[in-house]
Amino acid sequence: MSSVWLVAQREILARARSKAYIISTAVLVVIVVALAIITKLIGGSGASDFTVGVTAQTASLSAPLSSSATSIGQSVSTRTVPDEATGRAEVKAGKLDALLIGDGTAVRVVVKKDLNAKLGNALHVLAGQVAFNQKIEALGGDPAAVNAAVASAPVSVTSIQRPHTYNTQQLVLGIIAGILIYLSLLLSGQMVAQGVVEEKSSRVVELLLSAIRPWQLMAGKVLGIGIVGFAQMVIIGGVGIAAGLLTRALTIPASAAASTVVWLVVWYLLGFVAYALTFAAAAATVSRQEDVGGVVTPVLMLVILGYVLGVSILPSNPGSGLIETMSMLPMFAPTLMPMRVAMGGVPAWQLTVAVAGMVVVIPLLVLLSARIYRNAVLRSGARVKLRDAWRAA
C-alpha cells in the first residue's frame, strides 16, 4: 500500500506543478466567477423589481400594493415621499418607477413616460382589490375578514404522480454541475491516459515494475491524479458556489447548494474511478503519445454523449424519460446524475440504482483494467490488441 501512495504522491507533485494544471484551474475559476457575476447582472438587483412612491394620502395603499404584487410574482417596494411635488420630481429623475397620488380611494399613478407592463399588472390587481374592499364596506361587510377568508380558502390537490417544479436557478446549477463533472472527467481522464503512455514511451515503466507490481503502479497513478482532479473541482466548485452566494446570483437555500456539492463530489469520485481505470487500460495498449487519442476516443465518447444529451435535453425537459433511464446506467450516471440531482426531484430509488450500478461496475473494472494493463504495459511497439492484452502475456 505504501508503494501505491508513493506513486500517488509523485503524480500529485508532477501534475500540480505542471503549467497545464495551474492554467486550467485558474481559467475555470475565472469562468465560474464570471458566470456568477453575469447571472447577477442579467437577473438585475436582488432587492425588488420596482419602487413606487406613496404620499401621505396614499400610504394606506402601500401594504396592499406589496401583497398584490407578490401574488402575481412581482416584487414591488414602496417609499413614502414628503409631498406629491417631490414625488413627481423623483419619478422624473428615474428614482421612482411610479408615484401613487390621490386620496387612496382610487389607484392613480404618475409615471415618467409609460407604465411598465409588469408594474401595471400589479397595480391592476391593487385597483381591483381596492374596488373590492369598497364594495364590501358598502354592503356593510368587513373587508379584512373577507380577505382573510379568501386568502385561506384551500385548494385540495391530489396528485397521481408527484410532480416536481424546477426552478430556473436549480436548472442553471444542474448545467454547471454537469459542465464541472464533464470537464473534470475529460481533463483528469486524459491525464491518466497520457501518464500511462509517458511511462511506456520513456521506458521507465520497466524500471518501475522491477520494484512494484503493475496494479500498484496503476492504482497509484489513478489515486494521485484523482486527488489532483478532485482538488481542482473542489476549488472551482467552492469558488463558484461562494461567488454565487456572495453576489446573491444564487438564492437557492444553502442546504440545496450543499447537497449539490456533496453529490457533485460523490459522482466525480465514482465517475473518475470508473473512467480512469478504463483510460489507464486503454492507454496501456499503445506506446506513443500520438496513438493515445485513438484508443481513448471511444471511452471519451461515452462521457461526451452523456454530457451533450444532458445539456441539450434537460433544460427544456427536466423530466425526460430518456435521461431518467440513461442516468441510471453506469457509463452515463457520472455525467447525468449530478445534473439531475442539482435540478432536484430525483426519486431516491433512481439515485440508489445509479449508485449501486457504479458500486458493482467499479470492482469489475478494477479486475479487467488491472489485467489488461499488466499484460499490455510492457509491450512496446505496435498497438496491443485488446484480445491479446486480455490473454496472459
Next chain:
Amino acid sequence: MKRLEIDGVSKRYGDVIALADMTFDVRAGEIFGFVGSNGAGKTTTMRIALGVLTADAGQVRWDGVPVTSDTRRHIGYMPEERGLYPRMKVGEQLVYLARLHGMSPADATAAMREWTDRLGVAARRGDEVQKLSLGNQQRVQLAAALVHDPSILVLDEPFSGLDPVAVDVMSQVLRDKAAQGVPVMFSSHQLDLVERICDRVGIVRSGSMVANGTVDELRSGGDDRLVVDAPQAPEGWAEHLDGVRVLPREDGRTWLELSDGADDQAVLRAALATGPVHEFARQRPSLTELFRDIVASPAGDPTASTIDSNGEKS
C-alpha cells in the same frame, strides 16, 4: 554461499521459443558476464529474473528460495531499454526510485547524494533528466540501479553508449559491488571488457546456455592452437602429423589446431627439421574467437561445444 540461480527457465512468444531450459547461477561476490548474439535470450532471462516477465517454466532462486517480489526489491536493475521520467529532476527521481524499493526518505536522500557524487552527476541533481547529455543520462540510469543499495545486480548492456572514462567508472563500481559480496550479472557485446572484468562468463545461443565458466576455463576448453614461425618450411610441412589440422597461413607463420592428445613436441621436431624456428607458441583462443565458434556452430547441435562450469567438455 548465496547464489542467484536461474533454473530451467523457458519462455515462448507464440511460436517463437525465446528461452529453452536456461540454467546457470551467479554466486555472491562474483561478476558474471552474459554474452550471446542479439535475440539469444539475454534480455528475456533478465526480465524474468526481475519478475517483469513471467516464465512458462522453471524457477529463479536466491539463496535456495524462489524469488518473490520482496526479494526483487533488493535487485538493482538496469533495463536494456533505458528509461527515466524525462521531465523529473535527477535528484527527485533517484530518491523516488530508492523509496519505491523500500528505503526511508532520509536513507534515500543520502544514497542519492552518494551515487550522484560518485558517478559525477552531482551538479545535475536539480536538472530535469531530459536536459542531460546521453552519457550523463546513462550515469543517472546506473545510479537508479544502485541507489537502493541492492544485494543483487542485474544489468542489461550497462556499457553500451559509455565513453572510455565512464566505462572505467562503471567497471570499478561493478568490482566494488562484487567485493561487497553482491552477485553481479551483466550482459554485453564488448567481449574484451567481459574478458577483463568478469569472474565467469556464460555464452547463450537460441535461448540456452551453451558455455559457462571462468574465462580461463572457457579458453582452455577450446582446441589448442599452435603458432609456428619457420620461414624455410615448405607448404604442407605439418600436414602428415597426427591430430594436427593446418589453418590458413598468416604473414609467414603457420597456425595449427591440435586435437586432444596430439603431441606438440612432434610438431616442434617437424618444424625444426625444415630449418630455423623463430617462434613456437601455444595460443589459447580469445573469448571473441570462442564466441564466434560457439555462435556459428549449428543451432541443432548445441552439445558440440557445451562446457560445464568445470571447464570440461561434455
